[in-house]
Amino acid sequence: MASFAQRSAAPPSALDLLATAVLDAQGRVLGWSSAATELLGWTAAEVCGQPIASLLAEPPEPGRQAGTGLEAGNTRMLHSSGRTIEVVFRVMELDGCSELLALAAPLHRMADWEHGAALLRALLAQDRIGIGIHGPDLRVLRTNITPTTFGGPAVPVGGRLAEVMYPGDAKDAEAALEEVLATGVPVVGQEQRIRSPQTPGRQWCFSLSAVRMEDAEGLPTGVAVLFADATGRWRARRDLELRHRASALIGTSLDVKRTAQHLVDVLVPALGDMAWVELAEAVFDGDEPPKVFGGGDLHLRRAAVASADGNWPARLLQPDAVVPRFPDLPVMRSLQQGKVFTLSDPTKVGRVGSPELARLFVPEHAHSFVAAPLFARGLMLGSVALWRTSQPEPFDQDDADLVGEITSRAALSVDNARRYTREHRAAVALQQRLLPRAVTDAPAAETTGIYLPAAGGAGISGDWFDVIPLPSLRVAFVVGDVVGHGLNATATMGRLRTAVQTLADLELEPDELLTHVDDLVLRLTAEADPAHEDSIGATCLYAVYDPVTCRCTLASAGHPPPLVLRPDGTVHRVDFSPGPPLGVGGMPFEPVTLHLDPGSILALYTDGLTHRRHPDPDVGLDRLADRLAALPGGQCSEALDAVGRALLAGIQPPPPDDDIALLLARTRALQQEATAFWEFPADPSVVTQARAAVTRQLGIWGLGETVFSTELIVSELVTNAIRYAGGPVGLRLIRDAALICEVTDPSNTQPRLRRARTTDEGGRGLFLVAQLSSRWGSRYGRRGKTVWAEQPLDGSDLALSHLL
Template sequence: MRARHVQGRRFTLSAFRLEDGYGHPTGVVTLITDATKQYRSYDQLELLQHASAHIGRSLGVEQTAQDLVDTLVPAMGDVAWANLAEAVFDGNEPPKLVGAGDPHLRRAALASATEPWSTELLQPGAAIPPYRDTPGLRRMQHGGAVLLSPATAITLVNSSEPDERFVPKHGHSAMWAPLYARGLVLGSVTVWRTERTEPFDKQDADLLTEITSRAALSVDNARRYVREHRAAVALQQRLLPRATTETPAADTAGLYLPAGGGAEISGDWFDVIPLPSLRTAFVVGDVVGHGLHATATMGRLRTAVQTLADLELDPTELLTHLDDLVTRLAAEASPEHRDTVGATCLYATYDPITGRCLLASAGHPPPVLVQPDGTAQVVGELSPGPPLGVGGMPFETTALDLAPGSVLALYTDGLIQHVHHDPVAGLARLTDRLTTSCRPGRPLEETGRAVIAPATDSPPHDDITLLLARTRALPPEATAEWDFAADPAVVTDARKAVADQLAVWELDDLAFTTELVVSELVTNAIRYAEGPVGVRLIRDEALICEVTDTSNTQPRPRRARWSDEGGRGLFLVAQFTTRWGSRYGQAGKTIWAEQSLAS
């Protein structure tokens, strides 16, 4: 039998029957033992186990502090609070000595065995007045828990009179312990007894020291996570493009939803890259893993895609170069990150003049195409390809002809796996939502929010990225093109055709420069290539002149010597135009030069 004394002491009662030689009962022996110390040890061990299991489950600083005080109340005391340095909430390191003359302390959590919580006490979020800087405080902040009386507590907060902000009503015994971890004083914890009559003793202080030493590590882990999370968020926000963009090829809107309602950041990204000749590239990618490492890898891949896209590579060739980069990053990574370097990517280019869209995938989910009439379907003919970093396996380019007003939806797997983790069912749901949400004239950003709305009901387990692109078409009257034989005599015909077209467009002021560009580029094509030469003019926000030939030779401008009779063609083109470049097709190359029409 067990019993508890009114003052908290515990006793065990054992009774034994006495018998004579014949087995007849002759009496009872009763033994009463004071087992307070034994059961107290059991209770303390149980409390330590509870603290280990419940403190540190969250990566939030405030929640970790709240778990700590909830563990202490009512197990140890009737009232408890935790104060943390202001810097800890932001993920930064606090000063070496928290509180002594430093006003940057804030209440992080509180708990009370008797509800409601007294309004006289400082509430969570309230600033804590600076403690008095004394040698005793300095020793306390680097040691274990100490016992406090109400008078000592009042003196500690630099007050000479009872202050109910720091001493709860009927508080008669208290313990104060620092949250000290990895050489940093993160804050402190205070526990008061108001209802219980027995005061705290040294055994209680030792137990609090053990609990707070473990809790301090959890608080510091949460602080470090906050710092890394904020750095990753800031980096990702700087890396992602604007949510909405407009190019001659398409209107676009990108939406990003981090995992865990913002608690986790990974390497998802999207991009819209303007290309020469009014074309536009659409990119969506997903890097393996979460955190700052994944975000940094995403930044390197996004920069690489932009650089490779500027070279006007075919989607297949671009992904091949990107695959080589990821393989190299994996080889250079530290052992703990080597197996987590990888990514998927979908790269597409769209030409508003031809309406042709070229796509290639590196292990990425297929896009969904919404026709102008509102019907949506998965681009099933696109080969998924291997993920980036596998190496040695080819990628394939798929060509689509898109009508003006079509909407191409690119996304990451988090959008189709946030429910039941079934990508097939998720893709079907996405197609249905695009069918009901995509309407002519509706802003794409509004459409995107409607599409991802079901994923916002609960924090997603993975990042969600969605890029919508509504295609445009350049009117036929904004382009003109001609084919010429590979004969030097056609250079004059090409100059005249260009001049006549510029007159129709009322761009006679650009005739001299454009004729010069056409003359030099056509002459080079006839000299160094075989077969017909194509010339095309494109008018939009700029005047673009293109010359196409059957050669795959890389054009290289050079500075001719004063005695050279030729070799100045590309140099002159570069001097008289805003920019120029070249790209390669299945049979030959195209050299283009652009002149601004801003004036």
């Protein structure tokens, strides 16, 4: 028994719990181990010489000797404290002597040993579950993993994971085991990627579970690891996540290049290390790509690239670069036939024709690639190429099928973007053809108009501006915004602009003009298809500026107020009560009149400009006013195009989500000496006075050659006013590039031009006016009307020749 006293010097073992005793042939105790003392509490001095049967809780069966009655079985033994302990008891004969060896162990400990051994045998016999018993140094003590278990390397007994795995994978796995060994917290179902230099190009994904093993005293003795091959499940989950990401990202933009970029961003680094998309050059413009077969000039341009490290090598073909002529290779034929092409032979990957092409199209360290066509609605739009350089495993058929599936869906998104580009381009072209000249220069004002179409899927929304010359040197400024998007909105804009121009020729007051346009919109809504009723409405602001009085009268149909930049650099927001948008009907439009100093800048805009600054229209307008006030030097003498660029700073890029129309007008004033005004009572005798006053004024201006025709015009207009309208009668001459004669009376009767018969005594007055002037007309004010006639200063003789 002396050897047992030295067991503390050896590592802890399950044998330390095995109680032993030496018995004589009659069953008396001759020797007693310390483990027996620990088990039953009796010391050797207390039990030696005593029958072993005296320690049993129940006497042995009658007729059997104590020494032979306890050879094997479970029994209960007395503890020195009086309690009983269930043990597994064995008595064995020793060869060459008469003594017997008695062995006992706690029943629950023996059950643990037996169950543990059975469980270990069952696990080690599995071929679908790998088990590894690792010691404290993580070296393998036992394992059932062989090269045939998972088709990969096996860790030999006594070896470590780093001997069969790539360093990075081994480091991750052993870090998890060390954590379990140190903390005792098990790992359950951790995903672990494993690659081995012994089988290059292969990759496994295991579900790893690990628990710490402990001895009877709770000290760690190693780690038990269970491996379950989850490669198929991992690939299925990866493919599902990739499909979900592709469906969530690809197609969110209606820009061709951005859609192509989304495609490569999905594929890299999930499936490969580098990728690019090449599209037919016609696709970028929204046109259908040409049909190409074989090699040659493929009419392709690189639309998007992506790499796992974020850097695109300078030696490869760069984004937006045109694809050079290509030889007739199998990959080209495969793509043109709508098939996915895969090449996983490193010795063939670089064979793309000349070395120059290889440098442009084969990434460094590339060993496998897959190419798929972007084929949609019968059109070959382009292709995508995906390469593996750092990932060691080659593309397999499952990878190719997945790339083909994602690419086929992306092709529809690319084609949608192409078709949108075509429609957007057509709408923009139509919109711009319907808009007036961007720059005008008239006696009343110089103007600059800017139009930015919406992009990013919003579509053209029908914003417009207009500058309409009016009689008597006046000018009308118009800005409007049609509800809806696309060609329908553009068509509606064209109809409304034409209507405003037509009504402007009638010289209506701004509020009256908007009332007529509102009626027109109501009719258009009634005539429209029910599906397009919501795209008929619009907002509009109409302003008329008179350079003689420097007064501007405007009215709004739901449109935001204009801004005025005064000559001193201060910005004024025109306050008024806008009426309802066009198409609502039944509500009046209130005009407002303001005085504009010469050199003031009137800024009219659509809400796309203020919304770009801030979603709150008031905040957006305040920010626009601040930017207008912050012009260089605080002066409004800047060129109008520079003012426009300053107001639109930050709008492009990216393009706005809504159309932006901006009209800037710098007002002018007619010199006071260029006008003359008289007022006469309703007396026929004043006609002579009117002619005399006109003659004197024309002499002062040096326009003696126009006296005869002007006298006739004034005589006829004043006479008609006195005869049919009463007094007072106002007469005004305006001299600019043309000579304008205006006669104002208090009547609202519409003057009509008619051809008098030979026997008629009158009715020839307006006919003479029409013949003597280049154009004439009338307009109505709050009280009365004004009839005007315009003569070119260099063509009076030609006008008079009509009468000769």
